[in-house]
Structure formats: structure tokens, C-alpha cells
Amino acid sequence: MNRFQLIEKLIKENNYTSYVEVGVYRGRLFLPLRCKKKIAVDPVMKINWRGRLVWVIKNIYNLNNRYFELTSDEFFKEKAPILFKEKGVDLFFIDGLHTFEASLKDVLNSLKYLDKNGIIVMHDCVPPHQAAATAAPSFHEAERMEIEGWTGQWCGDVWKTIQYLKIKYPEKLEITVLKEDFGLGIIKTKESFLDVKIDSQLFKKLKDLPYNV
Numbered sequence: 642m643n644r645f646q647l648i649e650k651l652i653k654e655n656n657y658t659s660y661v662e663v664g665v666y667r668g669r670l671f672l673p674l675r676c677k678k679k680i681a682v683d684p685v686m687k688i689n690w691r692g693r694l695v696w697v698i699k700n701i702y703n704l705n706n707r708y709f710e711l712t713s714d715e716f717f718k719e720k721a722p723i724l725f726k727e728k729g730v731d732l733f734f735i736d737g738l739h740t741f742e743a744s745l746k747d748v749l750n751s752l753k754y755l756d757k758n759g760i761i762v763m764h765d766c767v768p769p770h771q772a773a774a775t776a777a778p779s780f781h782e783a784e785r786m787e788i789e790g791w792t793g794q795w796c797g798d799v800w801k802t803i804q805y806l807k808i809k810y811p812e813k814l815e816i817t818v819l820k821e822d823f824g825l826g827i828i829k830t831k832e833s834f835l836d837v838k839i840d841s842q843l844f845k846k847l848k849d850l851p852y853n854v
């Protein structure tokens with residue numbers, strides 16, 4: 642099952658009406674999805690006005706889309722408190738910057754605004770090989786490192802976020818990881834989450850862990 646099939650299934654099965662994608666790129670996943678309220682967050686949004694219009698014709702669910710050309714940190718700080726004041730989000734898809742810190746922040750921020758029956762899906766939790774798991778501040782910096790076995794696929798060290806959440810919240814979160822499509826982490830809450838800070842000790846412990854395929 643790939644990310645599109647999984648997300649479409651979750652929306653259908655749970656009658657979800659709101660979807661937020663962090664890291665949208667060209668909208669390959671975002672635009673074909675059928676969900677009433679879709680929100681796109683990406684500092685370098687590669688969907689221009691023409692593309693947005695064409696996709697309203699192809700899929701009418703794009704009519705109410707909202708596009709935020711912001712980093713996820715900016716979005717969660719400036720927009721989320723207003724947008725999700727009345728009603729939490731049903732489904733977040735986290736696929737922004739592929740670093741441990743950024744992906745962890747994205748999940749913790751999403752937890753704050755997740756509806757109690759909502760789900761967070763995180764991409765890139767199972768890198769296919771060690772080169773794809775290279776910890777770097779960006780794709781280009783990972784590429785520049787000329788790591789042995791580099792194939793142009795980059796999941797970064799997002800996988801550590803799953804480890805962190807499993808260790809930190811064994812009771813509060815239910816986490817499943819599908820191996821398909823570079824690893825799809827499915828995160829559900831058993832209790833509500835308030836403002837959660839990163840546990841710096843645990844973060845440090847995991848930060849330099851090597852990835853074993």
C-alpha cells in the first residue's frame with residue numbers, strides 16, 4: 642500500500658473531512674485526494690495558480706484548498722491556532738524537512754491540533770538503505786556528502802522520531818509502521834495532548850544513533 646492508498650483509505654473509512662499535508666512539493670499526493678477541507682503547507686510550494694485551477698477541474702475537492710507557503714514552524718505558530726480554534730484536524734500527513742528535529746517538531750505540533758479521533762501519518766520512517774538514512778540539514782547537503790550507495794533517495798533521520806515517540810509515550814500513543822513506500826508511520830492518540838516540549842535528554846540519546854537496515 643502506498644501513501645496515497647493509505648490516506649485515501651483512512652479518509653474514507655473514518656469519514657474524515659479535514660486534511661493537512663506538511664511538505665507538499667508538486668502536490669502529487671495532495672491534489673488527487675478527495676477530502677472536504679485540504680490544507681497545503683510548504684515553504685517552496687511547487688503548485689502554481691494554473692496548476693491549482695486545472696486541479697479544481699480534475700478534482701472538485703480542490704475548490705476549498707488553502708495553500709500556505711510557509712515552513713511548518715511558521716504555520717504552526719502563526720496560522721494553526723486560528724485555523725483550528727473551533728475544530729481539530731482529522732488527518733495530518735508529515736512529509737516536510739527530513740530531519741529528526743523537524744519531523745519530531747511537526748508531529749508534536751500536529752498532536753496539539755489533532756482531533757481526538759484523528760490520525761497522523763508520517764512518511765520516510767523506513768529508509769531503504771543506509772545512504773537514504775543520511776542525517777543532514779537538507780536533501781542537497783545529503784547529496785553533497787557523496788555517501789557510498791547514494792541513490793538520490795533521501796529519508797534522512799525521520800525514523801528516529803518514531804523511536805522517540807515509542808519510548809516517550811508508550812501509553813499515550815498507538816504507533817504502527819508500514820514498511821511500504823519508504824515507511825509510513827501511523828500515529829493515533831489514546832489521550833489528548835497539550836503543548837509538548839521536546840525531551841532534550843532523550844533527543845540527544847537518539848540523535849547520533851546509526852541506522853541499521
Ligand SMILES: C[S@@+](CC[C@H](N)C(=O)[O-])C[C@H]1O[C@@H](n2cnc3c(N)ncnc32)[C@H](O)[C@@H]1O
Pocket residue numbers: 644662663664665666667668669670671682683684685686711712713714736737738743
Ligand atoms: C518529499 S517532498 C514532499 C512530497 C509530497 N508530500 C508528496 O507526497 O508528493 C518534501 C517537501 O518538504 C518541503 N519542506 C522543506 N522544508 C520544510 C519545512 N521546514 N516545512 C514544511 N515543508 C518543508 C520541501 O519544500 C518539499 O517540497
